[in-house]
Amino acid sequence: MADYDYDIGVIGGGAAGLTVAAGASQLGVKTLLIEKEEKLGGDCLHYGCVPSKTLIKSASVYHKMRMAEHYGLPKVDLPPVDFSQVAARIQSVIDTIQVHDSEERFCGLGVKVEYGEAAFVDDHVVEFGGKCVSAKFWLIATGSEPVGPPIPGLEEVGYWTNKDIFSLQKLPKSLIVIGGGPIGCEMAQAFSRLGSEVRILQRNCQLLSVEDKDMAEVVQAAFVKEGIGLDLCTKTQEVRKVDGGVEVVYERDGETHVIQADKLLVAAGRKPNVEELKLDNAGVEFDKRGVKVDNRLRTSQKHIFAAGDVIGKYQFTHAAGYEGGIVISNAVFRLPRKVDYTWLPWCTYTEPELASVGMNEKAAKKNGIEYTVWQENFMDNDRAQAEGATAGKIKLVLNKKEKPLGVQIVGPHAGELAAEWVAALNAKIGLSFMASAVHPYPTVSEINKRVAGKVLSKKLFSDKVRKTLGFIFDYKGRACTLD
Numbered sequence: 001m002a003d004y005d006y007d008i009g010v011i012g013g014g015a016a017g018l019t020v021a022a023g024a025s026q027l028g029v030k031t032l033l034i035e036k037e038e039k040l041g042g043d044c045l046h047y048g049c050v051p052s053k054t055l056i057k058s059a060s061v062y063h064k065m066r067m068a069e070h071y072g073l074p075k076v077d078l079p080p081v082d083f084s085q086v087a088a089r090i091q092s093v094i095d096t097i098q099v100h101d102s103e104e105r106f107c108g109l110g111v112k113v114e115y116g117e118a119a120f121v122d123d124h125v126v127e128f129g130g131k132c133v134s135a136k137f138w139l140i141a142t143g144s145e146p147v148g149p150p151i152p153g154l155e156e157v158g159y160w161t162n163k164d165i166f167s168l169q170k171l172p173k174s175l176i177v178i179g180g181g182p183i184g185c186e187m188a189q190a191f192s193r194l195g196s197e198v199r200i201l202q203r204n205c206q207l208l209s210v211e212d213k214d215m216a217e218v219v220q221a222a223f224v225k226e227g228i229g230l231d232l233c234t235k236t237q238e239v240r241k242v243d244g245g246v247e248v249v250y251e252r253d254g255e256t257h258v259i260q261a262d263k264l265l266v267a268a269g270r271k272p273n274v275e276e277l278k279l280d281n282a283g284v285e286f287d288k289r290g291v292k293v294d295n296r297l298r299t300s301q302k303h304i305f306a307a308g309d310v311i312g313k314y315q316f317t318h319a320a321g322y323e324g325g326i327v328i329s330n331a332v333f334r335l336p337r338k339v340d341y342t343w344l345p346w347c348t349y350t351e352p353e354l355a356s357v358g359m360n361e362k363a364a365k366k367n368g369i370e371y372t373v374w375q376e377n378f379m380d381n382d383r384a385q386a387e388g389a390t391a392g393k394i395k396l397v398l399n400k401k402e403k404p405l406g407v408q409i410v411g412p413h414a415g416e417l418a419a420e421w422v423a424a425l426n427a428k429i430g431l432s433f434m435a436s437a438v439h440p441y442p443t444v445s446e447i448n449k450r451v452a453g454k455v456l457s458k459k460l461f462s463d464k465v466r467k468t469l470g471f472i473f474d475y476k477g478r479a480c481t482l483d
């Protein structure tokens, strides 16, 4: 039997790689982790979730300060934002969280951490920084990176991506954001709230094109109200440098439009980090979407696994973490466990937030599933009224048997509200439990109970029930009617 240096080698120290490295080593597996950057943590910590949510918070506070009068408070005359201070706060949050993802912590768990760009020599041996190491199992968890769309002039003019924007020292006066997906939308609103004049250029005719149109429209309406320019249904034709900034030429309905700004942020797609890995040497198949895996996350070489953004499925930190757990089951416990994304949630952290669990209407239609929709508006939630955050709704999508296919929420704390559905749907708890569980008053979470109750109340408050009760107990019916 071959003798390998390690039981498992992990390439990439982001969410997927760290999950597997920490889990495997604590189970007594001799584990190597190779990371090409100087620090562990990956995109989420350094250029993704953590800096973006920190920036969003600063922008939200500044926005609320400007809105003081709407809360019955004195109008505040605010000085402009010094972005270097915002960037310093972002870095301090990253530094604090970095401790969880430090080499010291992982070494303490038993993981050998090495730095360098890894590439396969063969299906068991990987080379980095002039060294070769072998492992019985490998995990490819190299993540993804932003990619600019093929727009003439884009590469020559230059543009920002998520790798640039969190360490800026100066707020751009104006910004064009190419791409109206989650990253584009979150960053557009944050920069607009901090004081930049922002326009979003989006090919699709709605923002957040994966989401149902009616849900995305709530976010769009909020953006328009806050003064963010939306150029939807557009085909970007060219990017040009002009005096002191950039110019973008786009076409809509056969007409050509030209817009200008100081800076350009491109958030229009990502590509898997596969090029440097020399996957051919290991016989691992991949395409432009990423490393090909089966439902146990095994690549075309059964002892080499892949997880996280690099497999091109759901590009979220919690998806990467979940997939890491599947790899541990299959590679360490040798238990055949398959991925199941049925109730994988996600949330776009705009204000209002837009969260999704399970199928939305678009997905149900695409899968040819008959469905009904039950809705409840935040306008009818007492806490939302008190908070002054009444835009939005919850939408329950049910199948023919009135079992949930999915839940969509656009409104205050949508991501937090989705968590209750994630637990209930995974535990296969029926709507009657959600409807009868006492929720604290006044919380926005009551909207979860209310929408579930709506489905059941049509049966409870039916003519049939009224007639049966009347028949048994001799009730006399209505005491008042409006003429």
Ligand SMILES: Cc1cc2nc3c(=O)[nH]c(=O)nc-3n(C[C@H](O)[C@H](O)[C@H](O)COP(=O)(O)OP(=O)(O)OC[C@H]3O[C@@H](n4cnc5c(N)ncnc54)[C@H](O)[C@@H]3O)c2cc1C
Binding pocket: 011, 012, 013, 014, 015, 016, 017, 034, 035, 036, 037, 040, 041, 042, 043, 044, 045, 047, 048, 049, 050, 052, 116, 117, 118, 119, 141, 142, 143, 144, 162, 183, 273, 276, 277, 307, 308, 309, 310, 314, 315, 316, 317, 318, 319, 320, 349
């Ligand atoms: C702006 C932004 C905001 C986001 N916000 C959210 C959010 O709110 N919630 C959410 O769930 N997700 C969010 N995401 C997505 C999230 O960041 C990713 O899904 C997550 O980081 C994927 O984890 P991963 O382990 O697959 O890859 P990564 O975290 O990218 O880790 C991959 C690691 O592999 C290393 N690597 C690459 N190639 C090699 C090599 N050849 N050798 C050695 N090391 C290598 C990289 O340096 C990196 O450290 C956001 C992303 C962005 C860009």
